[in-house]
Amino acid sequence: MTELPTTTTRKMGLVIDLDTCVGCHACVISCKGWNTENYGAPLSDQDAYGADPVGTFLNRVHSFEVQPVASPTQPNPAAQLIHFPKSCLHCEDAPCVTVCPTGASYKRVEDGIVLVNESDCIGCGLCAWSCPYGARELDLAAGVMKKCTLCVDRIYNENLPEVDRVPSCVRTCPAGARHFGDLGDPDSAVSQLVVERGGMDLMPEMGTKPVNKYLPPRPKDTLEDQVDILAPLLAPAIEDPGGFLGWLDKALDKLPGGNA
Template sequence: MTQMALVIDLNVCVGCHACVTSCKEWNTSGEAGSLTDARPYDDDPSGTFFNRVQTYEAGVFPMTDTIHFPKSCLHCEDPPCVPVCPTGASYKRKSDGIVLVDYDKCIGCKYCAWACPYGARELDEGRKEMTKCTLCADRIDNPALPERDRKPACVLACPTSARIFGDIHDPESDVSRAIRERGGYQLMPEWDTKPSNHYLPRVKTESSCGCGKSGGCGSGASAGAKDESFEARFERGEVDLAALAVHR
């Protein structure tokens, strides 16, 4: 059985939100639209998005890191949102495994949102219907588009190619090779939903100051200095603050 999905490389995602804006533009003008922005600029902004990028700061200075984490519907192979829908509006397409919503049947009861452990469902306040990522089903099946454009809008828009699209059940596909060769993982597998979307883990680099360079940017730092505190190395003059500031 075919299972289309996204593989997201956290090493190269720069948090530019190109995927967010392209997703919003395509789906607002496509089969899912129009997506409501009730209060786009107020103190309490509200809007419907199929894809969001969450940004976190990790670590303790100077070994800090910024992590950009895109998240949308994971198109689970055993989606809990489907059986709880009282009208059958939520369903999993047999041809490619994409989880979709039939808007003509949706009554906006939010049962699917309560069942989804990933928070991937949103209620469109204007239409009173539950919405979510469709993997741009109306793009990938559109014969009017050139073959190279039959991909989700977010994949085409990503400037760093952090998003890969394909069939994870095909061992020779780009997504399957990326998962296999780079240790791709599922989000919260303990829920047994078998999410199809995978993430490629960030590769940690060893350094003494957070600059990412082997051995750090400190002048004359010894091989074991990276295990010492920043304060101790600073007092000995082993930290190049100028280089650290430029890097950050």
């Protein structure tokens, strides 16, 4: 049923640290790998080795450039490059669920995960139209809608070692920029992280109430006066050269045209 649950027992989701993400795309690849081999239809590619390759991905990493404004303390602030991973935000008020004509899209009461029952999906694409984040992609080979499942087949999977019972992207991230947990529990590690770092919603004006949170990048460090630690060692060894060169230096300085 495409009516949204009024409350969910838990709000499982991701916290993505934009300060830490290095833009390596490892999460993109591990997501594609895990979700092609496991839950649901594989994430297909079309023309994979041709001139115009396209494919289905549940997680994509964008990059943005921020040029901060000059301030008295930082007259020439450096631009920041921010890598921005984006996947389903498992919204509390998920428009993709209510628009579904067949009931294939649903939000689970027990953990708040938004899923697609692929055998009921007619591939009308309306859920992807209703999602402001571009989290849903219609698979061209299977003709059904694909989206992040929060690796629902990993997080409760007792056949996996406990350390692996997190979404594939979180397990893979070499920078530790992705965190997984219950955002409905104010005492959970992820909720604490959000409070501490001022976690934010994407497009809050859309009223989707996303569960996933993004931690804003910290401003770049201010540079100390002395940047080059080798500079003192490389200073000219002789301040006042004597001998013939010393006489020549002084003689040339006295000629009209000023000191060199």
